[in-house]
Amino acid sequence: MGRGPTIVDVARRAGVSKGAVSFALNDRPGVAPQTRDRILAAARDLGWQPSTRARALSRSRAFAVGLVMRRAPELLGADPFFPQFLAGVESVLAERGSALVLQVVGDDDQAEAASYRRLAGQGRVDGVFLNDMLVDDHRFGLLAGLGLPAVAVGRPAGPCPFPVVTVDDRQGVAGTVAHLLGLGHRRVGFVGGPEGYVHSRSRRAAWRQTLEAAGVAPGPELVADFTGPGGAAATRALLELADPPTAIVYANDAMAIAGMGVAIGLGLEVPGDLSVAGFDDVPLAAHVAPPLTTVRQDAMAWGRAAAEVLLAVSEGREGRPTADVELPPATPVFRASTGPPRPE
Amino acid sequence: MGRGPTIVDVARRAGVSKGAVSFALNDRPGVAPQTRDRILAAARDLGWQPSTRARALSRSRAFAVGLVMRRAPELLGADPFFPQFLAGVESVLAERGSALVLQVVGDDDQAEAASYRRLAGQGRVDGVFLNDMLVDDHRFGLLAGLGLPAVAVGRPAGPCPFPVVTVDDRQGVAGTVAHLLGLGHRRVGFVGGPEGYVHSRSRRAAWRQTLEAAGVAPGPELVADFTGPGGAAATRALLELADPPTAIVYANDAMAIAGMGVAIGLGLEVPGDLSVAGFDDVPLAAHVAPPLTTVRQDAMAWGRAAAEVLLAVSEGREGRPTADVELPPATPVFRASTGPPRPE
DNA sequence: TTTCCATGCTAAACCGGTTTATGGGATGGG
DNA sequence: CCCATCCCATAAACCGGTTTAGCATGGAAA
Numbered sequence: 001m002g003r004g005p006t007i008v009d010v011a012r013r014a015g016v017s018k019g020a021v022s023f024a025l026n027d028r029p030g031v032a033p034q035t036r037d038r039i040l041a042a043a044r045d046l047g048w049q050p051s052t053r054a055r056a057l058s059r060s061r062a063f064a065v066g067l068v069m070r071r072a073p074e075l076l077g078a079d080p081f082f083p084q085f086l087a088g089v090e091s092v093l094a095e096r097g098s099a100l101v102l103q104v105v106g107d108d109d110q111a112e113a114a115s116y117r118r119l120a121g122q123g124r125v126d127g128v129f130l131n132d133m134l135v136d137d138h139r140f141g142l143l144a145g146l147g148l149p150a151v152a153v154g155r156p157a158g159p160c161p162f163p164v165v166t167v168d169d170r171q172g173v174a175g176t177v178a179h180l181l182g183l184g185h186r187r188v189g190f191v192g193g194p195e196g197y198v199h200s201r202s203r204r205a206a207w208r209q210t211l212e213a214a215g216v217a218p219g220p221e222l223v224a225d226f227t228g229p230g231g232a233a234a235t236r237a238l239l240e241l242a243d244p245p246t247a248i249v250y251a252n253d254a255m256a257i258a259g260m261g262v263a264i265g266l267g268l269e270v271p272g273d274l275s276v277a278g279f280d281d282v283p284l285a286a287h288v289a290p291p292l293t294t295v296r297q298d299a300m301a302w303g304r305a306a307a308e309v310l311l312a313v314s315e316g317r318e319g320r321p322t323a324d325v326e327l328p329p330a331t332p333v334f335r336a337s338t339g340p341p342r343p344e
Numbered sequence: 345m346g347r348g349p350t351i352v353d354v355a356r357r358a359g360v361s362k363g364a365v366s367f368a369l370n371d372r373p374g375v376a377p378q379t380r381d382r383i384l385a386a387a388r389d390l391g392w393q394p395s396t397r398a399r400a401l402s403r404s405r406a407f408a409v410g411l412v413m414r415r416a417p418e419l420l421g422a423d424p425f426f427p428q429f430l431a432g433v434e435s436v437l438a439e440r441g442s443a444l445v446l447q448v449v450g451d452d453d454q455a456e457a458a459s460y461r462r463l464a465g466q467g468r469v470d471g472v473f474l475n476d477m478l479v480d481d482h483r484f485g486l487l488a489g490l491g492l493p494a495v496a497v498g499r500p501a502g503p504c505p506f507p508v509v510t511v512d513d514r515q516g517v518a519g520t521v522a523h524l525l526g527l528g529h530r531r532v533g534f535v536g537g538p539e540g541y542v543h544s545r546s547r548r549a550a551w552r553q554t555l556e557a558a559g560v561a562p563g564p565e566l567v568a569d570f571t572g573p574g575g576a577a578a579t580r581a582l583l584e585l586a587d588p589p590t591a592i593v594y595a596n597d598a599m600a601i602a603g604m605g606v607a608i609g610l611g612l613e614v615p616g617d618l619s620v621a622g623f624d625d626v627p628l629a630a631h632v633a634p635p636l637t638t639v640r641q642d643a644m645a646w647g648r649a650a651a652e653v654l655l656a657v658s659e660g661r662e663g664r665p666t667a668d669v670e671l672p673p674a675t676p677v678f679r680a681s682t683g684p685p686r687p688e
Numbered sequence: 689t690t691t692c693c694a695t696g697c698t699a700a701a702c703c704g705g706t707t708t709a710t711g712g713g714a715t716g717g718g
Numbered sequence: 719c720c721c722a723t724c725c726c727a728t729a730a731a732c733c734g735g736t737t738t739a740g741c742a743t744g745g746a747a748a
Contacts, residue, residue: 003491004465004467006703006704006705007704007705008704008705016727016728017727017728017729018704018705018706018728019706019707019708019727019728019729019730020726020727020728021705022705022706022707023706023707023726023727026706029725030725030726030727031726031727032725032726032727035726035727047465049461049462049465049466050466050704050705051401051466051467051703051704051705052466052467052468052705053397053400053401053404053406053467053703053704053705054401054703054704054705054706054733055704055705055706056397056400056401056705056733057395057397057398057400057401057703057704057705057706057732057733057734057735058704058705058706058707058732058733059705059706059733060397060733062397064445073427073428073431073432073644075627076427076428076430076431077424077425077427077428077626077627077643078424078626078627078628079427080421080422081421082427083417083420083421083423083426083427084417084420084421086420086446086448087417087420087448088417089448090446090447090448090449091448094447094449094459099445099446099447099468100445100446100447101408101443101444101445101446102430102434102443102444102445102446103434103438103443103444104430104431104434104435105434105438115438117393118393121348121391121393122393122394122395122396123348123395123396123397123734124396124443147347227627228627228628228630228631229630229631231631232631254627254628254631257628257631257632258628258631258632260632260633261631261632261633261634261635262631263633264633265633265634282421282422283419283421283422283571283572283598284422284572284598284601284602284628286572286573287572287573287575287576287598287601287602287605287606288601288602288604288605288632289604289605289607289608289609289633290605290609291605299421300417350733350734350735351734351735352734352735360697360698361697361698361699362698362734362735362736363697363698363699363700363736363737363738364696364697364698365735366735366736366737367696367697367736367737370736373695374695374696374697375696375697376695376696376697379696379697394734394735395733395734395735396735397733397734397735398703398733398734398735398736399734399735399736400703400735401702401703401704401705401733401734401735401736402702402703402734402735402736402737403703403735403736403737404703467704
């Protein structure tokens with residue numbers, strides 16, 4: 001089984017006790033420089049790496065953090081945020097010696113709660129990321145009860161017992177809407193995400209407020225589910241209205257691209273007959289026809305920041321609360337899917 | 345720190361030794377049914393879950409498996425395979441009490457090797473998934489040397505020391521090409537992935553062989569990089585040829601959708617002037633305009649099967665080799681992006 | 689009755705690190 | 719010259735499970 005060398009082998013080779021090896025490795029005072037070098041050399045020679053299993057037990061730390069993805073599997077594939085966020089997280093964890101434990105659960109309260117309970121109860125992780133913030137987030141209470149440190153990825157709707165790492169998505173949407181207004185649009189519709197999500201709310205609010213601030217009545221709006229089929233259905237419904245919008249802002253790119261597909265399928269021209277804007281800047285957004293106007297956020301940077309904060313809070317002294325982090329806001333990216341409306 | 349109850353608390357409450365608790369929990373013989381019930385009741389009352397940290401140390405097992413994603417971060421986001429595969433993996437791991445440790449490294453040999461060395465050396469995982477099989481895969485030797493069990497996700501090019509879980513992607517591509525031939529195409533081009541990948545090769549071989557078997561000369565082909573920009577550039581190049589293809593088969597959907605965008609941007613009609621086919625059936629494929637003909641593979645099933653095999657090989661007796669698994673082949677999905685060529 | 693064995697449980701060793709209590713040798717001050 | 723201090727290093731306890739060796743007990747076989 002564990003065929004690798006252990007700390008005892010290193011100690012023997014360096015002619016010291018295993019305690020000394022431990023001290024040298026974690027460079028604590030109380031080891032003569034010369035001895036320390038000898039120990040490190042022995043460790044290098046043997047190719048020894050301390051067993052995370054043993055360290056985890058004796059230090060009462062997991063040296064790992066968790067991410068529970070609650071998402072229907074088919075939705076997972078469409079979301080570009082997730083993998084990029086992970087990449088950012090990993091870049092920080094790797095250099096700090098922590099690992100990422102990933103759980104994927106379906107869209108199910110029970111399964112999600114059980115997942116957190118396992119992670120905490122079995123001591124698998126030192127903390128967790130809370131993504132996809134909900135308007136009334138039941139996870140806060142659960143995690144607080146479990147005593148599991150966490151970081152909120154995104155602005156919580158209410159008071160939150162954990163540090164928060166946010167990116168303002170409203171400015172991006174506002175910029176897009178302002179752009180459409182500047183092009184001359186006066187009927188700007190909106191296709192949002194499910195009401196339960198905080199980011200669904202904030203993107204919709206940004207759309208509405210920008211229009212109202214400009215003295216333009218908000219166009220028709222619908223709630224969809226962030227998926228292609230959902231966006232397509234919503235688009236069809238909006239275009240069938242007696243007074244259809246000349247532009248539609250979507251809460252994500254998947255719905256926007258599908259919506260564009262519907263419009264084109266109906267023989268409309270984009271952006272001639274309908275301007276379309278998304279959110280996320282998925283890798284394909286720049287390459288569909290026409291290229292999609294959208295909003296870009298730096299998911300990797302978000303992941304890095306969240307990981308920093310989570311490590312701090314899970315290692316840190318209980319007393320000193322970790323400060324929240326506000327990252328640069330998401331910015332609009334204007335492409336050919338938005339243009340002036342056809343003069344009536 | 346570890347504020348939860350321990351096995352000693354359970355033992356005390358049930359009035360037995362901690363050995364007895366361990367026996368009862370892992371239902372081993374040698375515990376009277378009545379005693380067993382008493383122990384389990386005590387555990388339930390206290391809400392005790394055995395510490396994975398302690399179990400990992402004493403059993404010399406990590407109760408976790410690893411997945412090292414070697415991928416440029418921006419490419420990660422575009423790949424629908426990855427999250428769906430993860431969902432499948434997780435569904436199996438969760439019920440077997442294992443966790444998934446995810447590492448993300450850039451496209452860098454050194455970083456990748458270091459990642460595997462850490463996972464193995466620190467005893468973080470009991471085995472790893474090997475995805476994106478390479479034509480000459482240096483990971484085989486590395487992992488064999490580390491003594492780390494593994495499962496190959498996809499058909500290796502040469503002899504492989506690990507069990508293999510495959511999905512035949514050639515039939516899907518062959519079906520697509522046959523479909524194009526049936527529609528009357530005689531100049532069918534191909535945009536492939538980097539040569540190093542086995543699946544790049546096999547998809548290209550399927551394209552070529554299907555054409556040759558039908559007595560049609562393979563159309564022009566190019567190597568791209570699986571990204572949207574790469575696919576767009578290759579498409580532009582193919583369309584600028586003196587005798588451009590009437591149909592292009594792409595090795596994935598990202599390149600196909602971007603290629604379609606280029607064609608439409610040039611004023612061509614799809615499929616009138618150019619038929620386009622992809623591979624993967626990303627969630628958006630059905631919703632772009634026109635909907636994309638592609639090849640679907642069941643990534644979740646693949647993940648499930650790979651996880652089953654990996655757990656078997658990492659738990660299993662050394663002697664008995666685990667059998668390879670061949671999943672149902674990928675199947676073509678015909679949509680509106682392919683149609684008869686314009687008569688000359 | 690004695691022998692034998694199966695059953696049910698306990699005590700203790702063990703996994704491989706970390707950490708605390710302790711000991712020994714050199715140093716320095718009085 | 720002796721004792722108080724450091725400085726280094728060691729032995730042993732500890733983290734929380736698993737596993738082995740061994741000890742009662744009771745019933746069946748001889």
